[in-house]
Amino acid sequence: QVHLVQSGAEVKKPGASVKVSCEASGYTFTTYYLHWVRQAPGQGLEWVGLVIPKSGFTMYAERFQGRVTMTRETSTSTVYMELSSLRSDDTAVYYCARDGTGAHFDYWGQGTLVTVSS
């Protein structure tokens, strides 16, 4: 069965960087895209970007351009999202989710809480 397992909660200071991982299992890693979506406390969903594991192609939401980097490691079926220059309003739960033909956001990771606080 398909699983997306994310790394654990992080606490960071303003200005620092955070790197969150999402390990996929139960399917061929390179077949589907992986998106990152975040949700600030009590707020809605916000798309951060996507990575295509087969090629490494990435696409980011405009507001995160220059601050976010998404990568993948095919040997471990893991994608990473690194967000730099953290601010307090980056405090959120970050989710990875699978997409592509035959997937369509069918599986989501459990979420990773990133807290930015001085």
Next chain:
Amino acid sequence: QAVVTQEPSLTVSPGGTVTLTCGSSTGAVTSGHYPFWFQQKPGQAPKTLIYDTNNKHPWTPARFSGSLLGGKAALTLSGAQPGDEAEYFCMFSYSGVRVFGGGTKLTVL
């Protein structure tokens, strides 16, 4: 970046029908925006109900349906149940860039 607009809140009676809509600041919503609808309950990850306007996942209850209506994407719930009380988010694709709506809090009362 485009702005996607949803009703902030709606109420439906048990057994009733309600339609949630999702509009785009760029104009009429089309199938080319590949509309998605997600349901989220407190403390849980979102669950995808509808993709590509009107397609359902195996777990999507038959009482949910997606469509295009009056230039917007629409999610219709027919025969609401108490368990359908949740927040519902739509999402569009703009040449690959995804944008979520602000969410609709649906109350079944």
